[in-house]
Amino acid sequence: MTVRVRMAPSPTGEMHIGNVRTAVFNWLFARKMGGQFILRIEDTDRTRYRPETIRVIMDGLRWLGLDWDEGPGAEELERVGMANAAEYAVGGPYGPYIQSGRLEMYRQVAEELIERGWAYRCNCSPERLAAVRARQRANKEMIMYDRHCRNLPPDAISPDEPHVIRLKVPLSGRTVVHDVIKGDVVFDNSGLDDQVLLKSDGFPTYHLAVVVDDHFMKITHVIRGDDWIPSTPKRIMIYQAMGWEVPVYCHVPLVNGPDGRKLSKRHGATSITEFREQGYLPEALFNFLALLGWAPGGGEQEIFDREELIEEFDLFRVNKASASFSYKKLDWMNGVYIRRLSTDDLFEQLLPFWQRAGLVADPCPPEERERLLAVVPLIRERLRKLSEVVQWTEFLFREVSPPPAEKLVGKKMTPEASLAALRRAREVLAEVTPFTAEAIEPPLRALVEELGLKPGQLFGIIRWATTGQKVAPPLFGTLAIIGREKTLARLAAAERVLEEESDGE
Numbered sequence: 001m002t003v004r005v006r007m008a009p010s011p012t013g014e015m016h017i018g019n020v021r022t023a024v025f026n027w028l029f030a031r032k033m034g035g036q037f038i039l040r041i042e043d044t045d046r047t048r049y050r051p052e053t054i055r056v057i058m059d060g061l062r063w064l065g066l067d068w069d070e071g072p073g074a075e076e077l078e079r080v081g082m083a084n085a086a087e088y089a090v091g092g093p094y095g096p097y098i099q100s101g102r103l104e105m106y107r108q109v110a111e112e113l114i115e116r117g118w119a120y121r122c123n124c125s126p127e128r129l130a131a132v133r134a135r136q137r138a139n140k141e142m143i144m145y146d147r148h149c150r151n152l153p154p155d156a157i158s159p160d161e162p163h164v165i166r167l168k169v170p171l172s173g174r175t176v177v178h179d180v181i182k183g184d185v186v187f188d189n190s191g192l193d194d195q196v197l198l199k200s201d202g203f204p205t206y207h208l209a210v211v212v213d214d215h216f217m218k219i220t221h222v223i224r225g226d227d228w229i230p231s232t233p234k235r236i237m238i239y240q241a242m243g244w245e246v247p248v249y250c251h252v253p254l255v256n257g258p259d260g261r262k263l264s265k266r267h268g269a270t271s272i273t274e275f276r277e278q279g280y281l282p283e284a285l286f287n288f289l290a291l292l293g294w295a296p297g298g299g300e301q302e303i304f305d306r307e308e309l310i311e312e313f314d315l316f317r318v319n320k321a322s323a324s325f326s327y328k329k330l331d332w333m334n335g336v337y338i339r340r341l342s343t344d345d346l347f348e349q350l351l352p353f354w355q356r357a358g359l360v361a362d363p364c365p366p367e368e369r370e371r372l373l374a375v376v377p378l379i380r381e382r383l384r385k386l387s388e389v390v391q392w393t394e395f396l397f398r399e400v401s402p403p404p405a406e407k408l409v410g411k412k413m414t415p416e417a418s419l420a421a422l423r424r425a426r427e428v429l430a431e432v433t434p435f436t437a438e439a440i441e442p443p444l445r446a447l448v449e450e451l452g453l454k455p456g457q458l459f460g461i462i463r464w465a466t467t468g469q470k471v472a473p474p475l476f477g478t479l480a481i482i483g484r485e486k487t488l489a490r491l492a493a494a495e496r497v498l499e500e501e502s503d504g505e
């Protein structure tokens with residue numbers, strides 16, 4: 001048997017990162033088993049449909065490296081109005097892969113379900129349904145369709161008049177969902193609603209479409225969030241009614257925020273676009289998501305490349321409990337991946353962040369490129385997200401005005417001693433040639449000794465004076481990049497601040 005799994009996002013918005021994690025599981029499982037990973041677009045919810053999100057979803061999956069073996073082809077994408085459709089077209093033998101292109105198939109199955117005695121037409125008006133619900137609410141009964149049309153004579157509702165088609169759920173008995181992760185989950189049929197399968201606009205509901213598509217697309221394993229479990233028995237009934245084989249179900253626990261509540265905007269980024277814009281590397285996010293809810297056997301290792309994850313992935317080891325999304329851990333992991341990049345590669349990754357902040361021109365002039373390539377090694381160790389480069393390096397791009405006097409006074413030092421230290425530092429640095437990190441370090445360390453200070457005291461003052469900020473990349477390299485002339489000028493300006501301060505007293 002060839003494993004065939006699918007990711008079936010609804011284009012009502014961006015995919016929630018929890019669903020992206022589930023896509024990663026599907027993808028890993030397909031790659032591990034030498035199977036196929038299919039992308040299907042579930043656009044049957046016409047009220048919340050936002051066609052432009054199809055591209056956003058596809059861009060996000062691609063950026064993360066989740067390539068699909070089958071998915072919407074060019075014609076389908078053009079039909080839904082996507083520009084540059086060819087760029088995103090994959091196609092495959094079981095299309096169409098966008099549900100709105102499959103309406104005829106759903107209608108046929110719905111009609112067949114009627115013939116097989118598993119479905120019926122219903123023309124109850126919205127007003128009647130609302131009244132039923134209101135009555136049920138008042139009587140504290142379960143809210144469900146009261147099956148008014150279920151026992152009408154077969155021809156009572158003509159196929160030509162507006163109506164919906166509902167599933168005829170057996171009134172007794174039980175339906176069991178066999179689930180790889182949850183085990184057997186048993187449902188009493190009496191608690192299940194006569195679900196609408198086909199709406200009056202001819203569109204199927206999710207419940208019918210997903211079964212028809214999974215069947216005809218020969219999906220072997222349905223790996224999805226466990227919020228879909230309660231409605232799964234209704235879908236199993238459709239499989240049974242049609243005499244189709246039920247796929248293997250793997251309902252994975254949802255992803256919670258660090259506080260144990262459902263992961264949402266409150267906690268931080270929740271879409272691929274947001275993570276991308278904040279400067280997470282796709283390899284890091286992929287590694288992180290892949291380990292959200294299971295762990296490879298043995299060892300404490302957490303950094304795995306794509307091939308290792310494919311090798312290690314085991315659907316049967318997915319935890320029964322919800323996974324918790326730790327932004328802190330993701331930041332750490334991203335830092336690890338950032339440090340692995342070569343200087344050139346990291347520069348290329350950082351450049352758009354500098355450009356978006358308006359610090360570097362687009363295209364980047366060659367001299368600026370040279371200068372910034374020297375900056376990269378200085379900040380590599382400190383970055384957790386690419387976007388942080390802006391705060392770490394801003395002082396390199398703008399004029400630094402001297403900080404207020406209190407910032408220039410070293411820890412446990414007097415203003416006079418701090419001023420003296422700055423003056424000596426300027427004298428010492430004026431002599432350093434070439435003005436490189438290696439050449440700057442020894443005389444500044446000697447100055448620490450000479451002045452009887454701690455390194456942190458002297459370097460802290462110099463850092464404030466030359467960068468205008470408390471934290472900056474390592475000092476010696478930073479000074480080298482600022483250059484002798486500017487370094488000396490900034491030190492002199494800082495001295496004046498302290499001089500004025502003491503004059504004023």
Ligand code: GLU
Pocket residue numbers: 007008009010042210223224225228
């Ligand atoms: N369209 C559904 C969603 O966006 C797919 C659920 C499933 O995988 O069956 O969540």
